[in-house]
Amino acid sequence: MRFDEFQTHRQQQLAADPSLLDAAETNVYRALAPLRPEPPADGSAGGDGDGGRTVYRCDLARAWLRRYGLPEAWSRRAMVGRGVRHGLDLLFRHLHGTGARLWLPADVYPVYFDLARAAGLAPGSYPTLPAPVLPPDPSDGECPEYLLLANPSKPLGRHLTDAECAALTGWLERSAHRRLLIDAVYDLDTPFAPGTRRLLDTGRAVLLHSVTKGWLHPRSFGIVLLGPDDTAAAEAFRGDPPAQQQLRLAESLLADHPDTPRQVAAALADRAERLFARLPAEVRAAVPAAARTSPGNYFFPVAVPAPALLAEHGVLALPATAFGASTWPGSVLTSLADAFAPSAPTVQNAPSTQNAPTVEATR
Template identity: 65%
Template sequence: MRFEEFQEFRQRRLGASSSLLDAAETNVYRALAPMRPKPPTDMSTVHRCDLARAWLRRFELPEEWSGHAMVCRGVRHGLSVVFHWLRGVQARLWLPSDVYPVYFELARAAGLAPASYPTLPEPALPRSPTDHRPEYLLLANPSKPLGRYLSDAECTAAISWLRQSPGRHLLIDSVYDLGSPFAAGTRRLLDTGRAVLLHSVTKGWLWPRTFGVVLLAPAQAELAEAFRADTPTSAQLRLAHRLLTEHSDVPGQVAGELAERAERLFERLPDEVLTAIPMASRTCPGNYFFPVGIPAEMLEREYGVLAAPVSVFGQNSWSGSILTSLADAFGPTPTVTR
């Protein structure tokens, strides 16, 4: 069942049963709308180079990397630019099959024919032999709907994959990382010198398709030129500056709210369902996706819990499903005024 089909199914099921626990809301912007900062009203000039340095400072990365920190309009835009460049160099691309269907839409729109690998119930990196072409592997860290950061062993496996050929590189989508600095695994992968990091204000500041940074590896000067030719608008740059300077605490607030919502979800789940969620997902900061090794049909029939099937996120033969903590039932308790 694809995402749009599931949304229609979800509304029908919730309309048919008021007792069904909705653990399948996926729209974080709707759920946390009151937390999104307002855009600026001034018309000041903001320069991309200043934003790149501000972003590097926030995430405790060396400011001398500013020449490799490409300002863009978010991870989708960044990937679109990267994928078109990969098409030009005839690169091979590996995408996670069950994370984000838009990855494949962007790749195919760029003229690529991506291969895939599963991440549920745990990532299984490709084992194909190398060839003469450049090869790029996209990882999400943290990964949804896996709901956790890559483990030390998984980072080691990714580094081992890199070392099999000098033409191999990583693309790291870190949009779900609400912390600062980035996770230790992400920094470890960056230290290989062959990783491209993509980040944006989409999740931490709840402003999708507005501003992001693609941190390139040193040897990708040609790709840098593609970003310099396709930049955010002046309004987007002003908004990004305000988010990074005046609202630097918002990602922490978002993470705190998501942690409270997760606890409210856990309190309402039957013990058999709660214990089926991996502990790493239950304890991952700022997480709102929780894989459970129980089919969605069984969760609804036996436990009264509406979950999303894995197919909502892409192709995977795993029989489990995904719970989320974004529905109104897990939101803040309204304050009663007297």
């Protein structure tokens, strides 16, 4: 069942039986709206006018590198864009021009495939549920080859393990033509997770990050940190920059709201505990410990089919197929529904959610 099909099914089920435990909400922007920082007072987050001073991309790149404990000398490789989706769109178009082979996770984010195909690529896939399984080595080892992964990963709800990072490093070492693309949009901590830093240290990884999850501002600002040998892609980013309104918003988020990602992670941890408290004991026991303890996580895979959770426990969960072409029969619980919200908002002057994205899929 695809994501859009499941959303229709979910609404039908909740309308027919309001007593169901809704563990299938995916709109983090609506759930955490009180934590979303207000745009700068000059209104620079929206509209087409200039309306303010000039913000330079190089300054934002250095500010982002400082925040995440990365060398400021890498600023020439830190491409400023409008988020992970925008970065992938430009990268995929560049890869098509080089004749590269691309591997995508089959069951993480269906839009990965949409972006790749729109760029003219014919991506291969590999599963991540219930654990990542890297693609086989091709017979043609001379073709440029890129593998996209997410760390932390939805819907696994956890970071890569040491063994998985070792497997990825081994995959790189088996061909000089291989590179990694790391989507770190769900990493709310500073610095980035040890596994991400370990893979960056190979010198053969591209890192993508944005303010989408940590600051709840989708499609506004992101960074693509190119690898030392991937700088040929830089020209595409220089030719398609964010608007000044978006750059001023990014400056405000990084400078004036540095604690928001921690607040988001804390709010999600509270919601997770409320979810676990409402789950039947045997369902709660099926949640992997790594997902349950991962900071800022709101995806919890369980090796129980969604229809069984619904019929036997009255729990509405997402089937794994909502995330892509998964053959894993399990399902994914989320902690974003109103049932897991705090009893009263803790932040004043919450912005309107009228224009918030209606699905989690925005990055």
